[in-house]
Amino acid sequence: MSKFLFTFAKIFFIAMKKSPTYFLSFTLILISILVACDKFEPMGPEESELLDGPIEGLSNSESKQFLDGDIAFNDDVFTSQNGLGPTFVATSCGSCHAGDGKGHPFTTLTRFGQSAPGTNMFLKQGGPQQQNRALPGFEPEQIPEGATFSKLTPPANTGLGFLELVSDADLLDIADPNDTDGDGISGIPNWIEPPLYIIPTVNAIVQNGKYIHRFGKKAAAYNLMHQTVNAYNQDIGITSVFAPIDVFSGLEVEPEVDINTINDVVFYLQTLKAPIPRNQNDAEVIQGKNIFNQINCTGCHRPSLKTGYSSIAVLSNMQFNPYTDLLLHDMGSGLDDGYTEGNAETYEWRTPPLWGLGLSPNSQGGEYFLLHDGRAKSIEEAILLHGGEASRSKTQYDNLEQADQSALLKFLESL
Amino acid sequence: MNLKQLQFLIFILLSNGIVIAQIDSTLLKKVQQDTVIGMNMDAVYNRPFIDVGKFPVSLGGYMEMNWQHLGTDGISEGHQFQARRLTLFVASTISKKIKFLSEIEFEEGGKEIAIEFASIDVELLPLLNMxxxxxxxxxxxxxxNHDGPKWEFTDRPISATQMLSATWSNAGFGLYGKYYSKDWMFGYETYLSSGFDSSIINNPENKTFLPASKENSERFEEGNTLFTAKLGLLNNSYGEIGVSYMGGVYNTFEEDGIVLDKKRRLNVFAVDFNTTLPKLNTFITGEWAWVKIDVPATFTQQFGNKQHGGFIDIVQPVLKRKILDWDKAVVNLSCRLEYVDWNVGRFNETYGNIGEDLWSIMPAISFRPTQQTVIRLNYRYSSQSDILSNPPSKTAGFSLGISSYF
Structure with a gap:
């Protein structure tokens, strides 16, 4: 090293002595690069074009935990050395949620075995989720004969912390199981007994030991801890102290992910920002928003909800715009796969949040794969595949002038 | 770095100090390189060495040090100072037709220490060396041919280092030889060595990644067999072209006689070339490789069964004269173009193209006060898409480095 420093020093002194003009010019170029090198680096996309990133206003310690969770979620890849599989769906959390957006058919998962509200009858035969991939030397899981199944596209992760904090009381206020207002839309919660490791929220409402669940296509996950533990176990084949049974062997094994990592991932999901809507002053977008209200899409896709108290200050008592009611709705026979979870009927699906919808192609490889299984290749196709409680709104959409339809689609893309 | 590595490092450094302290520098003599134009296969011996009097061992090495400032999608890594590598060569002519050469590399300030090359060469016939x-x-x-001072760029080619696993060495035996005729030279190399393992499709990179096998130090004692062969043809006027193949079983298909999986092969084909354009003296070098791997259909397409990629370097000397105190100093303008598709194919689910493409362009200016030392300033602009072909991440920035044989 000293030889190098000596050589460098020699170059400097000789250069100054022999050719100061050239050398000073070169030095000036180097200094310019050193000072202005940021200017030569690529700009990132606008914040509103990204789904990932933390909520503004996190404390320093919260930001640190967010980063730890970000690494665990997006960078930690599981291999056979650290517990992958041996049967699995994906090798990391980030594989299914690129940029924290919706998933792609490549990582669509398949659940099977429950054809009516209540209990999955195929839990002893590998249910509820098929691990459709396997490490070399192992065979992937097959869906048992006679089991009904549904394919489920991974959802976007953004704003989940807000959704987690909507109080049970608010959800019950929105619910209209008997359609008392006569709009054709009911909306009911999925009441399920949570696993023992779940600690219900302070203001949780309980009915016969069952709690309102809200995450997942059938609203069968109580909170983000429940969702995360299940995803590690069922998607990647990773056991934890909360879910210690290996999906391949059916045996209890040593935890393959530690509690701190799970806590970090849960915190990361809780503190991902809400999607930022775009082009909100565009006349067509405003027109589309009005039509969205007029044809009562808001009956299920409720524009705003509010959070309750949270120990994360920036999430506490906030109004936000997810375009969901977190409740189950009859979506008609066309979307009935014959499979269900918890106490939902097979034709019932939880209203998916529409925020971030327009950014879906950025995480789905430039295309749309919408509805629960990605069968809709455009927003319009997704609307037209609505049935059941959404039939009236769909018919009204169908009857709109083309310009109004276009405005509505533009509004949805702006979310 | 474990204790043994630390002890080894201290031993090497202390030994170096002792040598410097005890030997009269007038006894040190640079070994003249072969005046015949060498082929790529000669690169390991085509390096400057220092002879110490009649001591039967020649010494050499090189070092690389970089500064870089890179940013990706608006997030800058800031100023980074990198002690990339220090490499030591020890060569010895054991007898007229038996030679020994070793190359020991310390990377990232000693974090990684590896014997990259250590072989005994025995000349049986001019065309048949073992x-x-x-x-x-x-x-x-x-x-x-990877020595830092030979290149005008601070970074090694991505396809060569991350797709083909440079610097990839193994325990093995082989034969090589060269044949000359007027302006033509033909060379061949063929080796049987230890090889890859299952980590190439089971690694934290989340993609098929041949260099993952470099982590497996067991390969110097046991493991799968790898066959490698290369044919090279050089014309003094037109340049050199090489075609090479590397292949073998990569997975642990049985253990203790118990069958665990079927035998799965890896096949790699590569073409390389280099030439100097007459009159302009433009030096052009590049290589392109295709990787094919038998990945079980029941595994995940995250780990692709095909990859391809390569690079081309164009180096144009623009100034060749006495600069400052160096009589034969050279200033070069250069550019490297690179492309790698980490996962060639289509998704089973959608039949859409699998992404994971990377391209990079890297203009450079370099100053060579002597042939053996280079100071280089690079600017890289690269784009990397994910497996789904979502909008790619863009990385760009400057790097400045010095690299020299010693």
């Missing part, structure tokens, strides 16, 4: 030891598999050109 080599045994830790050999560098001759796939493409860069794997054998």
């Amino acid at each position: 080599r045994g030891g830790i050999i560098m598999n001759p796939i493409g050109a860069f794997n054998q």
Whole structure:
């Protein structure tokens, strides 16, 4: 090293002595690069074009935990050395949620075995989720004969912390199981007994030991801890102290992910920002928003909800715009796969949040794969595949002038 | 770095100090390089060495040090100072037709220490030489010809280092030889060595990644067999072209006689070339490789069964004269173009193209006060898409480095 420093020093002194003009010019170029090198680096996309990133206003310690969770979620890849599989769906959390957006058919998962509200009858035969991939030397899981199944596209992760904090009381206020207002839309919660490791929220409402669940296509996950533990176990084949049974062997094994990592991932999901809507002053977008209200899409896709108290200050008592009611709705026979979870009927699906919808192609490889299984290749196709409680709104959409339809689609893309 | 590595490092450094303290520098003599134009296969011996009097061992090495400032999608890594590598060569002519050469590399300030090359070469006939030891598999050109001071760029080519696993060496034996006729030279190399393992499709990179096998130090004692062969043809006027192949079973298909999986093969083909354009003196070098791997259909397409990629360097000397105190100083303008598709194919689910493409362009200006030392300033602009072909991440920035043989 000293030889190098000596050589460098020699170059400097000789250069100054022999050719100061050239050398000073070169030095000036180097200094310019050193000072202005940021200017030569690529700009990132606008914040509103990204789904990932933390909520503004996190404390320093919260930001640190967010980063730890970000690494665990997006960078930690599981291999056979650290517990992958041996049967699995994906090798990391980030594989299914690129940029924290919706998933792609490549990582669509398949659940099977429950054809009516209540209990999955195929839990002893590998249910509820098929691990459709396997490490070399192992065979992937097959869906048992006679089991009904549904394919489920991974959802976007953004704003989940807000959704987690909507109080049970608010959800019950929105619910209209008997359609008392006569709009054709009911909306009911999925009441399920949570696993023992779940600690219900302070203001949780309980009915016969069952709690309102809200995450997942059938609203069968109580909170983000429940969702995360299940995803590690069922998607990647990773056991934890909360879910210690290996999906391949059916045996209890040593935890393959530690509690701190799970806590970090849960915190990361809780503190991902809400999607930022775009082009909100565009006349067509405003027109589309009005039509969205007029044809009562808001009956299920409720524009705003509010959070309750949270120990994360920036999430506490906030109004936000997810375009969901977190409740189950009859979506008609066309979307009935014959499979269900918890106490939902097979034709019932939880209203998916529409925020971030327009950014879906950025995480789905430039295309749309919408509805629960990605069968809709455009927003319009997704609307037209609505049935059941959404039939009236769909018919009204169908009857709109083309310009109004276009405005509505533009509004949805702006979310 | 474990204790043994630390002790070894201290031993090397102290030994170096002792040598410097005890030997009269007037006894040190640079070994003249072969005046015949060498082929790529000669790269390991085509290096400057220092002879110490009549001491039968020649010493050499090189070092690389970089500064870089890179940013990706608006997030800058800031100023980074990198002690990339320090490499020591020890060569010895054991007898007229038996030679020994070793190359020990310390990377990232000693974090990684590896014997990259250590072989005994025995000349049986001019066209038939035997080599045994830790050999560098001759796939493409860069794997054998990777010394930092030879290149105008602070970074090694991505396709050569991350797709083809440079600097990839294994315990093995082989034969090589060269044939000359007027302006033509033909060379061949063929080796049997230890090889890859299952980590190439089971690694934290989340993609098929041949260099993952470099982590497996067991390969110097046991493991799968890898066959490597290369043919090279050089014309003094037109340049050199090489075609190479590397292949073998990569997975642990049985253990203790118990069958665990079927035998799965890896096949790699590469073409490399280099030439100097007459009159302009533009030096052009590049290589392109294709990787095919038998990945079980029941595994995940995250780990692709095909990859391809390569690079081309164009180096134009623009100034060749006495600069400052150096009589034969050279200033070069250069550019490297790179492309790698980490996962060639289509998704089973959608039949859409699998992404994971990377391209990079890297203009450079370099100053060579002597042939053996280079100071280089690079600007890289690269784009990397994910497996789904979502909008790619863009990385760009400057790097400045010095690299020299010593």
